[in-house]
Amino acid sequence: MSSAEMSMVQMYIPTEVAREVIYSVGELSLVQFIDLNSKVNEFQRSFVKELRRLDNIERQYTYFKTELDKRHIEVKATPFEVTGVQQSEIDEHAENAQLLEDRLSQLIDANSDLYVNQRDLKQFRYSVQAVDNVFKSSSNSDIPSGLGESDELLGNLESGGNSGSGSRQGNFISGVISRSKVGTLQQILWRVLRGNLYYYTEEVVEPIYDVKNDEYVDVNTFIIFSHGSMIYQRIRKICESLNASIYNVDLIPDLRAVQLEELKVKLTDVDTVLQQTEAALNSELIAISRDLPKWWEVIAREKAVYQTMNKCDYGDSRKTLIAEGWVPSDQVIQLNSAVKGANNTQSIPTIVNVMETTKTPPTFHRTNKFTEAFQSICDSYGVATYQEVNPGLPTIITFPFMFAIMFGDLGHGFILFLAAITLVLNEKSISAMKRDEIFDMAFTGRYILLLMGIFSMYTGFLYNDIFSRSMTIFKSGWEWPEKFEIGQTLFAKQVGTYAMGLDPAWHGTENALLFSNSYKMKLSILMGYLHMSYSYMFSLVNYLYFHSVIDILGNFVPGLLFMQGIFGYLSLCIVYKWSVDWFAIEKQPPGLLNMLISMFLSPGTVEEPLYGGQATVQVILLGVALVCVPWLLLLKPLYYKRKFDREAKEQEYIQLANNESEVTDETIDDGGDGDDDEHHEEHTFGDIMIHQVIHTIEFCLNCVSHTASYLRLWALSLAHAQLSTVLWTMTLGGSFGMVGVSGVFMTVILFGMWFILTVVILVVMEGTSAMLHSLRLHWVESMSKFFEGEGRLYEPFTFKSLLAGVF
Template sequence: MTTSNESLQQRYMHLTELRHVLRETAQFFDQAEIRQDVATTIGGGGRLTDPDDAVPLLEQDEEYANFELGQLSIGVVTGVIARSRMQTFERVLWRSLRGNLYMNASEIDEAIGTGVDEEDAVDKNVFAVFAHGREIVNKIRKISESMGATLYDIDPSEDARRDALLDVTGRIEDLNNILSNTNQSIRAELVTISENLNAWTTMVRKEKAIYHTMNLASYDAGRKCLIAEGWCPSYDIPSVRSALKEATDASRTSLSAIVTEFRTNLKPPTFQRTNKFTEGFQSIIDAYGIARYREVNPGIFTLISFPFLFAVMFGDIGHGALMLLAALYLVLNEKKLASNNGEIFKMFFGGRYMMLMMGIFSIFTGFMYNDIFSLSLSTFKSGFDWPTDYNSTDTVVGVPNGNTYSIGLDPAWHGAENFLLFTNPYKMKQAIILGVIHMSFAICLNVVNHLHFNKKMFIWLEFVPQILFMESIFGYLVFCIMYKWSVDWYARGADGELLRGQPPNLLNMLIYMFLSPGTIIPGEQLYSGQGVVQVFLVLIAVICVPWMWFAKPYYLKKQHSMHQYSSVADDEAIPDEDDVLNVHAPTGTGAVDDPEEEEFDFGEEMIHQTIHTIEFCLNCISNTASYLRLWALSLAHAQLSSVLWDMTLKIWFNFRGIGGTIGLFIGFAVWFTLTCCILIGMEGLSAFLHTLRLHWVEFDGKFYAADGHGFQPFSFKSVTLEVDE
């Protein structure tokens, strides 16, 4: 139908052009007849001398000067050409024929095109070229066609032109009716097609995917069957067998599909089974790298550690509640919102459960910080008593009453002058404690990998020196922090004298632990026997460095030497040459050697282990310092929230009357807008990226090889959701 419609449109275009040619050339022929009558009257067989437009062609040509005009063979070429090419067309004709022509043209008042697309319509001109001689006329035709002109043969007689114009006009009217009916038929057909187009597209994509997958199978001519090899999760093998049995029964064939499992030394792909809750967390781990087959999957622990570390930086009851509400909206309306294809929205929608967990943990840490929109909650009895007769401009001292606030930070600290002096060291030490625990747990996960991959010796060669090095320095620092918190350094005796004095500076203690082992600066002692303990821990850390450096390469070299000796002994014990070939070349059995296995090189192993040892020792310092971002982001979030409250909303509380009411309304709108955009949007994104960095570098880098390749199963879902480029 489309082809027929295009053919009709082409005919309609040609008829339209022909109608314009008939109309415009009527004037050309009338003028030509007038010129010829005038020339015949004034010529009389002699040389023409009239300089006006009525002079016939080639009047200056000496060869034809004495010819009568009636003896000349005058021909005409008529047609239509694009208006943009008209000047070029005239210039080419004039230069090619040396001026031996007479040309007339007029513009068509409507754009003419194919009719299929209105944008293809172009402005055109009707032209008529008069010349004498058959060869010249043929040359004009060739030039016209080469310039893209459409030529039409017109009968010079007036009656023939009038009849042709009437005939063309009638044919155009008939074509208009036919085109209208054709367009209606095409539209009706397209409406019918549109109802089934999605189903047809899905069916075609599925068929193509099926045949593409079947083309990967090999044909066994002897057994006349297809043999396909692939990977499948062991858990799903019963499902595969059941699906093949159902397909066999549905096809009513006597030949059944056979599923056979066989072992191979090739590295299997990694498949992490997820659901809509764990999918978002697993995706951020896969963005770092796909796990090696059967390697410990960090995504399991990320379910808790990621939202918790995020909440340490983002802790606020109010902000966490707003994030929780936004996530709940996405979760409760996930079926309705799943069809939204916006790129930014899809990222948030895919992490809706991650946002839900981050909101819940932010509310929890907000209770720990006792912070809600930069304010505090006095839910329980405070541990400080305040004087009753003071105003907001007075500086007073809170007196401890011996009570301990039940949950989180005492609200008495909010608004105090020494609030930052109290919370800064607390949050900084908290960040170090969380960081050391997080990294220590990552190092411990190496044990699981070593046990599974049957490398138990690596526990003694890698894990033990790494964990000893880590805990002898930074584990000891965590112990000192906890011990310092547990001691009341300002306790006084019966006579009012301080029992312990000022608490020691832990940073100086850690520095002098290596600069002067065993020496304790006066007034900086944390506990008795501290010098001996620190010397012992420094010795352990120093011993662990060569332990990590040389033990593993030496062990691998020894194992390689024993393996070579064992292989030579086995070869000498087998006298049959054929048996030797079978042992070393088990082709066709499926149990081939791993093609990615490289030959052992002690030098390369030493270089690799040297880099690994230096990197681990330096990273223990830099990574621990990296966790201080938990303190920095938490402090920045709290201070920015406080400034926003004071500058937008709090200032209007002192105003009264209608002005104060309007100001409070505007201030609340500004405060809420900036809270959502800056504190939740920008600060939330910043905390998210910092948390992602802690997991990728500080946590995953300790145990996660991430050198596997993902499992890509055949799936109709991925085929049908494929977007054509």
């Protein structure tokens, strides 16, 4: 149950084949390399030049991917396999990436210019049409006037008689502006010119594509009439400050018609060229999309190789690359074979040495697709210390079972089972899909969901609960009276024992909730006691493995006696109370909670005895528990205090014997060295004492709080059953009394409502809640009994998942 045994290896790799050897190691996914250049700046390492080149290629591939996403071109990569890549292939990839980037840049720039040209031509056309509409309507009396008589002004302008300039454009400004800025433009002009203008605007029905911001913008055309060239310059600057496009529109109607015809011809030509450019660009991108994942994989592997080589050190002659790393001990031979095969053309072999070290190796737990998710649950709390007991294995059973105790319903468990088995049976196709975050979490934990559904079906069978209904599978152990009067309180007679699970006779009775309440509450205490007890035994396994006798005697033994003397005794009393037929012996069963309280408050006094000699047993157990507190608190610190004193004396004797102490008489009289040693001992002893005080207080309090915490099993199980009953009663249960067409219609409608609410509320929401509570019981109540969790995860150099999240 502990992590795999690890070895530190040192590899001497000839420089000529360093890249090939590291590449082969990456394909094995065995070595976690140690950074031998941790004190060297990233930009001063040996392979910065190669990494910069590869970074540039990745930048180019990112550019290709961005353009593919922008044009919604899906990357449909054909299955490929990347094996050892030669340096010449990398050079070819770099050259091709540069050529493709230049080609795409030219096409995209040309495409953007064409879109800008198309936008200007469209806006110009709309401006000409707007000016045409204004002058055609100049005789209408409803045209607003801003400069005296508007009819006279517009008539003079169209006849060319205004200002005597002879300009074909006349004294007006026309253009196009974003619709959101129309009001702003009008307010600014009105305040600057104090109302001495004629302003006209109309909406453009077609949105205009803005290639710069890659969006369609609603725009308006506008026409402004005023007096004076200086005023016109001011108006133009105001319009340009609001990013309006200004166009020179002919004043004469015939010339405007010619302008419209010319714009139409130009727009047709631009649209034709734009379609051809778009087709060429899309064809280029589609061709890139077929091979981009493979190219990117090759470059990502090459980059990972050089990043790993940057962690290695050169020998004195710079002919050998020295690498160090951690490898599972049983795979050192496989590593040796792989690196030898990578440089079989060289006369100088790669040497792999297993080193002796005092460094703590990383923690490596071997998993498969079934156990991986359960291991992730434990690793999320903390990575186990090297060779510490791994809580991941028992979690495979305890996690879904704790969930099932809270979620116990045969129907709800079956729905969860169906969802999980669908993910399991289609895991190959789903793993190849691009998944969002929530669906990916469900898919990753598909085997957890599967076991949660199976265990929930089992506990639902024991609870005799399927969608809040009961099942009569075996013969009931209770018999109701055949004759009774109306209004009479009925009492069932026990005639036997139900074969397995909860007797269906309890369903619908007045005291059903009282019975299930007491039953599930005591079961929760028993489950908590068993869960914590076996978890606490793992601490003994750790102490035995690490040969820590003082932890066995100073922590495990007194802790075990304290826990078993109080809560083990309570659990035993629960089972014993269930085994007694209190009705047959005509006695009232005692309350166990009051019994436990009086055991501490009034030792030796038992008001309602559960068994003979109970008072004596409880006094003995209470005495053992009280003795265990100072035992926990003092034994380990006093042991280390004596150990430090003995080591200090031994060191002093060694120094005197070897004449290593060179102190003057003044120093000896002053006692400086002795004070320093004493200070060191007191500081170390103080640390251990403080740690042990905290551990003792935490352990004693946690025995109480953690046991009570398991009552969540009872509370959530009760809440789930009651909520299921309420949902049935308020929806589907009320439809069974209806008859005829209306009854059929209401049954269908209410069934749909019941099923949707069951899945959403009882399966998804309640299931999530129960899962989180089960997670807390493992992280806090169970793992705190033995789990140190000060390890670091084994992360070997590998080529797997280099492009995770990219495609």
